[in-house]
Amino acid sequence: MTIPASSRVLITGAASGLGLALVRQMVDRGCRVLATDVHAEQPSALDGLVGVTYRHLDVTQDVDWAAARDWVVEEWDGLDLLFNNAGVAAGGRIELTEMDQWQWIVDINLLGVARGCRAFAPIMKAQGSGHIVNTASAAGLVHPPRMSEYNAVKAAVVALSETLLHELAPYGVKVSVVCPTFFKTNLTESMRGKDESAQKSAAKLIDRSTVTADDIAAEVVKGVEKGRHIILTDRDGRIAYAAKRFARPVYDRMMRKASFQMAKKD
Secondary structure: OOOOOOOEEEEOOOOOHHHHHHHHHHHHOOOEEEEEEOOOOOOHHHOOOOOEEEEEOOOOOHHHHHHHHHHHHHHHOOOOEEEEOOOOOEOEOHHHOOHHHHHHHHHHHHHHHHHHHHHHHHHHHHHOOEEEEEEOOHHHOOOOOOEHHHHHHHHHHHHHHHHHHHHHHHHOEEEEEEOOOOOEOOHHHHOEOOOHHHHHHHHHHHHHOOOEHHHHHHHHHHHHHOOOOEEOOOHHHHHHHHHHHHOHHHHHHHHHHHHHHHHHOO
8 A cells, every 4th residue: 555645654763774765755645744853953865855843852761751742732633653763873793792781772762662652553543544664673672792782672673673573553543664775874973882803794794785774764664565574675684584584504604604704703
């Protein structure tokens, strides 16, 4: 089903990367978009986009979610699409991953999504329609070494999304979870951690990718329109997930080989 023009859409992390690409996709379809991010003022990347309103929203703050929910109710009397997209990156060997880094990524990547779902699920249930789209990662389905905190929170987003898929179905509310692999984005700018080799490896994979945020956003929208729950946006992710599900010994050997190769460089 095509996303109707004038659909009411809220997108977090909308100032750059995949969030900004999703804003453009929605604008192209004639939707009304509430673009949110942590910037106090509207970022210039959103200037001139028709039908877009900007609001500051820190996904770790309940008061910001409450304000966004109140705005949506007052201005739109409901919401059709919620993209819980905001996220940050971290990774490294477990002994180099400090607990404040774990707390930071849990607060944003997991609890930020949970807060968004909690804020808008009641509205969608009451109106008997709506679609929640949570951005996870292929790392939420397959779990490479030296990415423990990132893998863990993204796997939790996948689990949360599946739970809500079933929980909200009686009320006519759909839920999707987006699981891309590496693509060109500014995610490395937010990356934290003391394991410099892991950060360099991640940056290299992102820089070498020929897939853009616009490519991923187009696949996300296609998946939403087809009503898919797990949206695998690229070939590498589909292959890795299929290997884990249907050829587990091969998958395990691949992951172990990667780990041994990393260990040789320590």
